[in-house]
Amino acid sequence: MPLKIIRHAVLILAIFIFELAIRPNLPGFLSEMNFTLAVLVFVGVAYKFYLSVAYGVIIGFAIDAVSGRPFGIITVGLALTLLIVYLAFNRLFTNKSFYSLFALNVLATFFFNVWTFAWSGGATFLQTKDATLIHSLSADFGVGLLWRLLANTVLVSVLYAFFYFRSRRFSAAFIDTSR
């Protein structure tokens, strides 16, 4: 049991460190990835959703502690995104395959980024009252979102390939939604 806790703690710390200290220095479009989000979606699909929610709350708390945004934006954003992904996974996709992982990743990336942009855009508008600025920020956001989708897809594909050959987590199975 303690070993399990240490394992989880190390994983949470690794995700946190990677998100803040390594991801920004990645070359090209890879620096745009929502690393934490993509990993949480993967953990939720490949393992258990309660695990990804737990990770999300802890990592979200840590990121909010060092973030310049209002406290809770990241944590709430991750939680809501995981909820949407969970509902989509149970009701729409219902199997652990690459296409469902890909689709859930796209959904999660879109929702999470719209959530964070809405908050930061709203805060900027409240400060500046400049609609033109918001308009141009929106255009940048749109372009950035495409890069983020691409980067997250790359990450998720790498994780999928790794786990596909290493474990049976992605072997065909039905999900019991009655419990």
Added chain:
Amino acid sequence: MLYLNKSNKLILIAAAVICLLLFLHYVGPLRPLENATVYLTKPLLGLTYGASDRLVGWFAEWRSRASLIVENRQLQSTLLDYEKERSLYLTEQEENDFLRKQMNFSKQNNFQTLTAAVIGRTADSSQNTLIIGLGAKSGIAVGAPALSADGALVGKVSQVNQNDALVLIASDDLFKVAVKVQNQTRTMGLIEGEYGIGMKMTMIPQSEVVKEGDLIVTSGMDLGIPSGLLVGSVESVRQSPEELFQEAVIKPSADLNSITMVSVLKKP
């Protein structure tokens, strides 16, 4: 009673935890935990960020080095092309200058000249000669004087072939031409080449006064060489009372070491 399945329980618990976290943050009790989180992770974050930044820097340096090598090669190739172009331009400019001067010289003296490029040079022990790119076909004749662009004597044609000819340079030991000094008495003498490096004027009577700086021109007494062609100037005079004649060291007016084109006078 509302039935809560596992997933609904999970959602409720997560929502409750998040709301509690937010409440505690904005009220205040959570601050120490937040500060502790930052404090504990800061060293590791700093270390990792620095390491990844350095790694990116090395990678960027490696890439730029590779691109610099490629750019260097391209620039070297471009430089070589420019140097070739420049060399061509300088050659043409030199030719242009030569032709312009020759035109002036010919106009002033009513000489008919043929311009020939120097295509080679022999400097063996027997002869110091230039090989020019015109021969008998173009009208070059043995004995014709070869001049520089300014009309100064360079040598004379010693051998003619169909398409090329040899010009014996004025500093060669075998070169001789009858000259006169541009002084009051028009002192006559003979120019001889010296070991391929200079010229001397011999057969100057002891009674004649020749000074340093006096100009030396051809006297017209050689067949095919008109008078008045500039040869050089007196550099020093060697006098010896027991000798019959004086000698003068002559500084050639033409640069005999860097000749690329000559004008050869046509036979009248």
